[in-house]
Amino acid sequence: QPCHLDCAGRDPGGGVSRTKLRSQRGAGAEDAFGRVVAHRSSPAGVEARRHFRRRPCPGPIVCHLAFRLAPAMSGAVPAVRFTSRVVAAVRKQLASHKRRLIPRPEADVAGRAGRRAAVLIPLVHVNGEAAILFTKRSDNVGSHKGHVSFPGGHLDAGESAEAAARREAVEELGVAMEGLRVLGRYNDYQAITGTHVSTVVGLLPGDLGDLSALTPAADEVDMAFALPVAWCLDPRNVSQQTLSSPVHGIKTIDRYEGGPAPVWGLTAVMLTDVLRDAIKPALRDAAREEEASASAAAADAAGSVGGDGERSKL
Numbered sequence: 001q002p003c004h005l006d007c008a009g010r011d012p013g014g015g016v017s018r019t020k021l022r023s024q025r026g027a028g029a030e031d032a033f034g035r036v037v038a039h040r041s042s043p044a045g046v047e048a049r050r051h052f053r054r055r056p057c058p059g060p061i062v063c064h065l066a067f068r069l070a071p072a073m074s075g076a077v078p079a080v081r082f083t084s085r086v087v088a089a090v091r092k093q094l095a096s097h098k099r100r101l102i103p104r105p106e107a108d109v110a111g112r113a114g115r116r117a118a119v120l121i122p123l124v125h126v127n128g129e130a131a132i133l134f135t136k137r138s139d140n141v142g143s144h145k146g147h148v149s150f151p152g153g154h155l156d157a158g159e160s161a162e163a164a165a166r167r168e169a170v171e172e173l174g175v176a177m178e179g180l181r182v183l184g185r186y187n188d189y190q191a192i193t194g195t196h197v198s199t200v201v202g203l204l205p206g207d208l209g210d211l212s213a214l215t216p217a218a219d220e221v222d223m224a225f226a227l228p229v230a231w232c233l234d235p236r237n238v239s240q241q242t243l244s245s246p247v248h249g250i251k252t253i254d255r256y257e258g259g260p261a262p263v264w265g266l267t268a269v270m271l272t273d274v275l276r277d278a279i280k281p282a283l284r285d286a287a288r289e290e291e292a293s294a295s296a297a298a299a300d301a302a303g304s305v306g307g308d309g310e311r312s313k314l
């Protein structure tokens with residue numbers, strides 16, 4: 001039976017026991033039950049932990065309850081979709097954007113200054129609503145354990161940023177990501193290690209629904225989750241944290257809280273920037289085009305009615 005929170009507790013795979021999860025994913029699987037749904041300190045997080053103690057959810061790896069709860073904490077920004085107009089506008093914004101390298105205040109520039117990596121910012125639909133896909137890194141990876149990130153990794157020899165981002169997305173989240181359409185390149189960022197990270201924006205056609213089509217690599221990804229674009233644009237879900245260094249001085253960056261896990265650090269910087277420079281302008285331009293198209297259609301309809309009226313008088 002569905003749980004009272006109406007999550008993926010419908011057990012499409014027949015249910016997953018905690019014992020099975022331990023055997024599949026190790027001792028860290030238990031911890032996911034407290035973090036998969038919402039930030040631990042939020043009311044939703046408290047209720048989620050009660051829920052998961054009561055009944056194991058089949059989605060500690062992927063769970064669309066996270067998506068259902070996030071809009072409920074918002075409401076200030078209407079839901080949006082990646083229509084053909086919006087997608088075309090995102091492409092246009094990315095093509096006209098002047099890419100630059102964004103330094104990180106506390107980066108160890110001497111550490112890995114020569115290394116290159118790429119991440120994918122995946123635009124998706126979940127239950128009919130535009131969203132952005134994230135991963136939470138497992139405790140088995142070599143660095144950034146437990147951090148929320150976009151799918152990505154280091155470039156192979158001779159590999160482009162676009163190819164690397166697509167490859168890493170498939171490796172981390174499964175064959176469902178093979179249909180991804182690259183919309184364009186965005187800025188390069190300096191990671192805390194000094195690595196230059198290129199960002200690639202892509203659209204996954206179709207609707208991911210409960211995210212069960214994704215098959216995260218258990219050795220790399222603790223879980224995958226989607227945050228609605230409208231939720232990300234709601235300032236009530238964003239706080240600020242301050243970074244400082246002798247080289248770059250003091251810098252304030254955004255931190256997104258209230259979802260399945262906090263989005264902070266470099267991932268939050270990338271998210272804020274791409275929302276500001278590509279997605280928000282694209283939504284605005286697409287809305288204007290839609291309004292102009294509707295006005296033109298209304299004018300044509302009015303003219304047609306008027307013409308029919310004149311002919312009837314004759």
